[in-house]
Amino acid sequence: xxxxxxxxxxxxxxxxxxxxxxxxxxxxxxxxxxxxxxxxxxxxxxxxxxxxxxxxxxxxxxxxxxxxxxxxxxxxxxxxxxxxxxxxxxxxxxxxxxxxxxxxxxxxxxxxxxxxxxxx
Amino acid sequence: xxxxxxxxxxxxxxxxxxxxxxxxxxxxxxxxxxxxxxxxxxxxxxxxxxxxxxxxxxxxxxxxxxxxxxxxxxxxxxxxxxxxxxxxxxxxxxxxxxxxxxxxxxxxxxxxxxxxxxxxxxxxxxxxxxxxxxxxxxxxxxxxxxxxxxxxxxxxxxxxxxxxxxxxxxxxxxxxxxxxxxxxxxxxxxxxxxxxxxxxxxxxxxxxxxxxxxxxxxxxxxxxxxxxxxxxxxxxxxxxxxxxxxxxxxxxxxxxxxxxxxxxxxxx
Numbered sequence: 266x267x268x269x270x271x272x273x274x275x276x277x278x279x280x281x282x283x284x285x286x287x288x289x290x291x292x293x294x295x296x297x298x299x300x301x302x303x304x305x306x307x308x309x310x311x312x313x314x315x316x317x318x319x320x321x322x323x324x325x326x327x328x329x330x331x332x333x334x335x336x337x338x339x340x341x342x343x344x345x346x347x348x349x350x351x352x353x354x355x356x357x358x359x360x361x362x363x364x365x366x367x368x369x370x371x372x373x374x375x376x377x378x379x380x381x382x383x384x385x
Numbered sequence: 386x387x388x389x390x391x392x393x394x395x396x397x398x399x400x401x402x403x404x405x406x407x408x409x410x411x412x413x414x415x416x417x418x419x420x421x422x423x424x425x426x427x428x429x430x431x432x433x434x435x436x437x438x439x440x441x442x443x444x445x446x447x448x449x450x451x452x453x454x455x456x457x458x459x460x461x462x463x464x465x466x467x468x469x470x471x472x473x474x475x476x477x478x479x480x481x482x483x484x485x486x487x488x489x490x491x492x493x494x495x496x497x498x499x500x501x502x503x504x505x506x507x508x509x510x511x512x513x514x515x516x517x518x519x520x521x522x523x524x525x526x527x528x529x530x531x532x533x534x535x536x537x538x539x540x541x542x543x544x545x546x547x548x549x550x551x552x553x554x555x556x557x558x559x560x561x562x563x564x565x566x567x568x569x570x571x572x573x574x575x576x577x578x579x580x581x582x583x584x585x586x587x588x589x590x591x592x593x594x595x596x597x598x599x600x601x602x603x604x605x606x607x608x609x610x611x612x613x614x615x616x617x618x619x620x621x622x623x624x625x626x627x628x629x630x631x632x633x634x635x636x637x638x639x640x641x642x643x644x645x646x647x648x649x650x651x652x653x
Contacts, residue, residue: 282623291475294629302478
């Protein structure tokens with residue numbers, strides 16, 4: 266087999282190809298073969314689902330706060346360090362809540378409330 | 386020390402030498418393991434990282450995964466420069482050479498068919514991004530003249546965004562149609578989230594095109610010409626990649642095993 270010399274130079278392989286481009290291909294495309302180390306298939310499938318949630322769903326990610334994947338301890342080792350302090354903060358917040366917790370504290374929109382008060 | 390065998394790709398035998406200083410996953414140089422008229426590209430990886438338990442743990446570590454993915458992709462890139470590799474998914478590991486040979490023997494027919502289909506072809510990735518005005522230029526501190534003004538501003542910027550998305554979608558569809566005519570095969574991938582890719586703007590098209598090497602220059606020029614066609618939209622080209630997105634058996638091919646999942650069925 267011969268290769269014409271005029272094949273374009275690699276395009277963005279180190280430039281615009283980002284980590285998502287590479288992970289998308291090496292984790293999600295390519296031939297799947299069950300090797301001797303069988304753990305890989307299942308785990309990569311799971312991981313791919315996680316990454317797919319991140320990669321695929323821009324709107325979801327925005328709803329959830331754009332960097333949630335960075336703080337998922339199973340996706341990033343950096344996140345593990347933050348986990349404890351977050352838990353502490355959550356506990357503190359819960360302790361600070363008034364005793365009648367369980368009620369939603371944010372006020373309802375005024376218009377809605379008025380509409381409901383009107384006799385039909 | 387016992388090592389395991391990490392397999393990157395399967396190819397036809399080729400004469401050209403790989404880069405001398407090329408290293409694979411874990412730093413070991415890849416070598417070729419020939420079986421009949423197929424070659425597996427393998428390197429030795431340590432059990433302490435790739436035996437079942439450590440490997441499972443590593444896979445949950447995005448930093449380790451990133452490094453491994455880059456090393457895997459480096460080898461595939463080096464192969465793509467000299468032949469048409471059939472890339473395997475990251476983390477295909479065997480105990481020893483004979484395990485790799487058994488696998489090659491068992492799947493010989495399918496590999497040959499796929500390699501013939503892909504021979505002399507590469508994959509190009511094309512993405513289109515739309516960047517709404519709000520993201521292009523930092524929003525000015527809102528002058529709270531009145532509530533009504535504020536709502537009007539909000540509505541106006543919302544409408545502008547809506548128009549941009551519609552325009553982006555039309556442009557992406559047209560571009561995909563044009564590029565499809567110049568490609569032998571295409572795949573539409575799920576759009577990427579900018580949080581992971583680190584790329585600004587919303588990804589509205591994420592497509593892969595299978596193009597022969599002979600037509601690649603033309604294809605690249607065609608994409609280049611579209612780059613400044615539409616204000617507010619950005620076209621991005623990556624490649625040439627090994628034909629990752631086209632490496633599965635044809636949908637109507639008879640060789641679809643239970644463990645042979647092409648990601649295309651899931652998310653597109």
